[in-house]
Amino acid sequence: xxxxxxxxxxxxxxxxxxxxxxxxxxxxxxxxxxxxxxxxxxxxxxxxxxxxxxxxxxxxxxxxxxxxxxxxxxxxxxxxxxxxxxxxxxxxxxxxxxxxxxxxxxxxxxxxxxxxxxxxxxxxxxxxxxxxxxxxxxxxxxxxxxxxxxxxxxxxxxxxxxxxxxxxxxxxxxxxxxxxxxxxxxxxxxxxxxxxxxxxxxxxxxxxxxxxxxxxxxxxxxxxxxxxxxxxxxxxxxxxxxxxxxxxx
Numbered sequence: 354x355x356x357x358x359x360x361x362x363x364x365x366x367x368x369x370x371x372x373x374x375x376x377x378x379x380x381x382x383x384x385x386x387x388x389x390x391x392x393x394x395x396x397x398x399x400x401x402x403x404x405x406x407x408x409x410x411x412x413x414x415x416x417x418x419x420x421x422x423x424x425x426x427x428x429x430x431x432x433x434x435x436x437x438x439x440x441x442x443x444x445x446x447x448x449x450x451x452x453x454x455x456x457x458x459x460x461x462x463x464x465x466x467x468x469x470x471x472x473x474x475x476x477x478x479x480x481x482x483x484x485x486x487x488x489x490x491x492x493x494x495x496x497x498x499x500x501x502x503x504x505x506x507x508x509x510x511x512x513x514x515x516x517x518x519x520x521x522x523x524x525x526x527x528x529x530x531x532x533x534x535x536x537x538x539x540x541x542x543x544x545x546x547x548x549x550x551x552x553x554x555x556x557x558x559x560x561x562x563x564x565x566x567x568x569x570x571x572x573x574x575x576x577x578x579x580x581x582x583x584x585x586x587x588x589x590x591x592x593x594x595x596x597x598x599x600x601x602x
Contacts, residue, residue, distance in 0.1 A: 373525070395417055398577075411469050412469030415473040450576075516584070530574075546563060
């Protein structure tokens with residue numbers, strides 16, 4: 354049993370992917386499976402900061418919102434293909450994480466949490482007041498790709514099962530990335546700082562830089578979750594001609 358558990362721990366991506374592949378067939382609704390997949394990805398991004406660094410952020414919902422809105426705005430107002438919209442979302446969430454993280458890591462403990470909460474509310478107000486782009490209280494409408502192609506093959510994204518597996522592709526990549534981070538020297542430094550930050554600093558590790566790096570990585574993953582959530586929720590409102598992965602057909 355111990356050897357089996359160790360095998361699972363070493364190959365956590367390969368172990369989790371088959372279960373996720375059959376997951377929509379063992380719960381009542383595909384839409385519920387999609388939501389679990391998206392919010393599970395968000396939780397993994399958040400856990401990278403809280404679970405492995407011990408930094409409790411009250412503001413990570415901002416990155417979920419940044420990802421959703423940037424994806425929607427890119428498609429509706431700038432006609433971006435969905436692949437470029439996702440890339441723009443990840444870049445935007447990374448920049449947001451860099452700005453928020455640089456301000457938040459100057460504090461510690463509950464003050465860190467309060468600063469992230471305050472910054473989250475600032476992001477909320479920015480998107481809420483930008484009615485010409487985000488729709489304000491009415492929300493952003495007009496985000497939909499009726500049909501698109503992956504490697505030249507048409508994909509019907511309105512099919513919930515197809516939507517699940519497209520989103521699963523990105524989630525598996527994110528799981529692999531997180532797994533590689535945790536098994537790298539950075540992962541060891543993260544856990545060392547969680548257990549004793551002063552001792553980690555005494556060992557020569559750059560505490561501030563590590564905090565900022567992990568904050569940015571966490572923000573990017575949460576932003577990806579927000580982008581996938583935009584796909585899931587906003588597509589039913591408007592028809593748009595088909596797109597290829599990173600260009601128009």
